[in-house]
Amino acid sequence: MNPDTFHEAAPPKRRQAWLDIARGLALFPMASYHFMWDLADFGYLAADFPTSGWPKIYARAIASTFLFLAGYSLYLAHGSGFKATNFLKRLGVIGLAAGAVSLGTYLWMPGGFIYFGILHAMATASIFGLAFLRAPVALTLAAAAAFFAAPHVIPLGGVFNQPWLWWLGLADQNRPSFDFVPMLPWLAPFLTGLAASKFVSSRGWTPANNLGKTRENRWKTYLAAIGRHSLVFYLAHQPVLIAILYGISLVAPPPAVDAREAYIQNCRPSCERNQTPGFCQSFCDCTLEQLSKTDLLSRFQSGAISVSDDRIKDIAFQCSIRSE
Numbered sequence: 649m650n651p652d653t654f655h656e657a658a659p660p661k662r663r664q665a666w667l668d669i670a671r672g673l674a675l676f677p678m679a680s681y682h683f684m685w686d687l688a689d690f691g692y693l694a695a696d697f698p699t700s701g702w703p704k705i706y707a708r709a710i711a712s713t714f715l716f717l718a719g720y721s722l723y724l725a726h727g728s729g730f731k732a733t734n735f736l737k738r739l740g741v742i743g744l745a746a747g748a749v750s751l752g753t754y755l756w757m758p759g760g761f762i763y764f765g766i767l768h769a770m771a772t773a774s775i776f777g778l779a780f781l782r783a784p785v786a787l788t789l790a791a792a793a794a795f796f797a798a799p800h801v802i803p804l805g806g807v808f809n810q811p812w813l814w815w816l817g818l819a820d821q822n823r824p825s826f827d828f829v830p831m832l833p834w835l836a837p838f839l840t841g842l843a844a845s846k847f848v849s850s851r852g853w854t855p856a857n858n859l860g861k862t863r864e865n866r867w868k869t870y871l872a873a874i875g876r877h878s879l880v881f882y883l884a885h886q887p888v889l890i891a892i893l894y895g896i897s898l899v900a901p902p903p904a905v906d907a908r909e910a911y912i913q914n915c916r917p918s919c920e921r922n923q924t925p926g927f928c929q930s931f932c933d934c935t936l937e938q939l940s941k942t943d944l945l946s947r948f949q950s951g952a953i954s955v956s957d958d959r960i961k962d963i964a965f966q967c968s969i970r971s972e
Contacts, residue, residue: 667721669868671875674713679885681707685826686886686893691902695913699920711766711829712837718770719841722777727849730781735774742771745879753826758954760918764815765827767882772815772831773838780842788843796836824918907945911936927971934967 684703687693697703726735746767754761762768780788799817808818817830874881912932919928939945944960947953953960 664724665868665872667717667724668872668875671714671717671878672871672873673875674710674717675874675878675881675885677706678710678714678882679889681710682886683889683893686889690893690897691910695910696917699917711834714766715769715773715829715834715837716841716844718773719777719838719843720845721841722774723781723842723845723849726778726781727846730778735778739771739774741879742767742774745883746771748883757826758956760824760826762825762827763823764825764830766829768815769829769831769834770838773835776831776835777838777842780839785843785847788839788846792836792839792843795831795839796833798832820922822922824922907949908936908940911939911945911949930971931967934970935963938963938967 681698681703684693684698688695688697698707725731746765749762749765749767780791783791802818807813808816809821810819811823813819814822815830817832817834822828915932915935916925916928919931923931936945939948942959942963944953944963948960955961955964
């Protein structure tokens with residue numbers, strides 16, 4: 649065993665204020681991105697706006713930040729020794745919150761419900777990250793690079809298209825979701841954060857924890873408080889934003905959109921998260937034609953019937969075959 653192992657595994661025991669501040673800061677870009685989704689859902693923005701161009705890069709940067717901080721925190725909490733009770737308690741809280749998000753989105757918007765979003769990824773990555781608590785920094789970074797590259801070098805599809813394997817991130821066909829953060833490549837920022845925490849802690853580069861109650865520090869204090877309750881903020885911010893936007897829509901409703909155009913604007917961005925543009929153009933045109941012929945379009949768009957309806961499943965299946 650390396651004689652420096654115990655020295656490297658001795659992170660500070662106190663909570664690091666800068667980490668709470670970083671979480672607090674990251675929550676506001678996250679909320680702003682989700683507000684783009686809300687604006688698109690209400691019709692104030694084009695349906696594909698949140699999933700293309702700079703918003704797409706913005707979203708990936710936000711997710712990477714949260715996973716990096718989660719990995720960093722894992723080493724701070726357990727680098728000096730695995731604390732099973734604390735770990736399981738936190739894992740249970742995150743797991744319950746992830747389940748609540750899945751259930752809530754399934755009831756509210758079943759067409760794109762979140763079955764493996766950022767909270768699911770954090771919980772799973774935390775379990776996986778335990779294997780790297782004692783691994784050298786170089787090995788952890790090499791694993792992060794390998795996980796980042798894996799979806800680009802491993803043949804996609806085949807067995808990985810089975811629904812119970814979607815969370816791995818190696819399928820080329822899976823169910824559309826408003827927030828899909830599979831393990832590959834998203835283990836990469838988590839392990840990078842864990843490696844960074846190990847590297848910094850082993851050298852004693854720990855920022856001061858005491859903010860002090862001064863006028864200059866008041867905003868840092870507020871951000872740290874928000875960061876300490878980031879899960880509550882995450883769960884509460886969308887209902888608040890949607891309620892605000894609903895109130896605005898009653899006073900200044902969005903411009904009316906043709907039903908057929910609205911369907912295409914929603915279908916293609918959702919499809920292109922998992923399929924090629926060519927496939928999605930053919931698939932969405934086909935499903936629109938079939939929905940219109942069977943008088944199901946208005947009922948589907950209003951939410952009266954969902955993607956779980958057998959008629960919708962049949963149309964999607966036939967159009968998938970035709971588009972391939």
